Amino acid sequence: MSDQTEHAPSPPAGDAAAEPRPAPYPGQLQAPGTSADAGASFEPLLATADLPPGSMRRVTRGDLDVLLAHPPAGIVAVDDRCPHMAAPLSLGELDGCVVTCPLHAGRFDLCTGDPVRMPTTGGLDPDGVVHPTWTPPGREPKPDPPGVKTETRRLTRVRRFRYYPVRIVEGRIEVALPVG
Numbered sequence: 001m002s003d004q005t006e007h008a009p010s011p012p013a014g015d016a017a018a019e020p021r022p023a024p025y026p027g028q029l030q031a032p033g034t035s036a037d038a039g040a041s042f043e044p045l046l047a048t049a050d051l052p053p054g055s056m057r058r059v060t061r062g063d064l065d066v067l068l069a070h071p072p073a074g075i076v077a078v079d080d081r082c083p084h085m086a087a088p089l090s091l092g093e094l095d096g097c098v099v100t101c102p103l104h105a106g107r108f109d110l111c112t113g114d115p116v117r118m119p120t121t122g123g124l125d126p127d128g129v130v131h132p133t134w135t136p137p138g139r140e141p142k143p144d145p146p147g148v149k150t151e152t153r154r155l156t157r158v159r160r161f162r163y164y165p166v167r168i169v170e171g172r173i174e175v176a177l178p179v180g
């Protein structure tokens with residue numbers, strides 16, 4: 001589903017444990033306003049030493065909350081807002097490339113931008129397929145009586161991540177942020 005246009009260099013073969021590096025991300029999912037043409041410039045957000053492999057950190061600039069994560073593919077920067085209902089993913093759990101949201105247990109792949117498991121509330125996936133409210137295995141599906149809450153769940157669409165370009169400069173993680 002994702003066009004894996006790579007916007008970051010791959011590490012040399014056999015260099016997996018070497019210096020932190022930006023992860024590749026799908027080019028079509030780059031956050032608006034973060035290209036040099038749009039006037040974006042890189043800002044230092046965190047020391048690489050403060051984001052060891054497997055960790056996540058939230059960094060705030062103005063009203064922008066950025067999630068810095070360090071999965072095996074490298075360092076990524078996206079909004080610290082769940083693609084479902086905006087919960088802070090920095091409070092979730094990172095397993096490989098997949099982050100689990102602390103609010104409704106949706107799982108999202110930081111390396112592809114795609115949902116891996118829909119939230120327990122159900123709803124619309126990015127491609128417009130409706131998923132019912134989650135029910136534990138072996139149980140009867142939860143009834144969803146007609147009404148505004150059911151309709152709200154049905155129309156709540158999970159989005160894909162938007163990525164902020166990352167570079168590493170002298171031990172600092174720098175991220176291209178939109179102007180203004």
Ligand code: FES
Pocket residue numbers: 082083084085086087101102103104105106119120
């Ligand atoms: S807010 Fe994250 S899964 Fe609902």
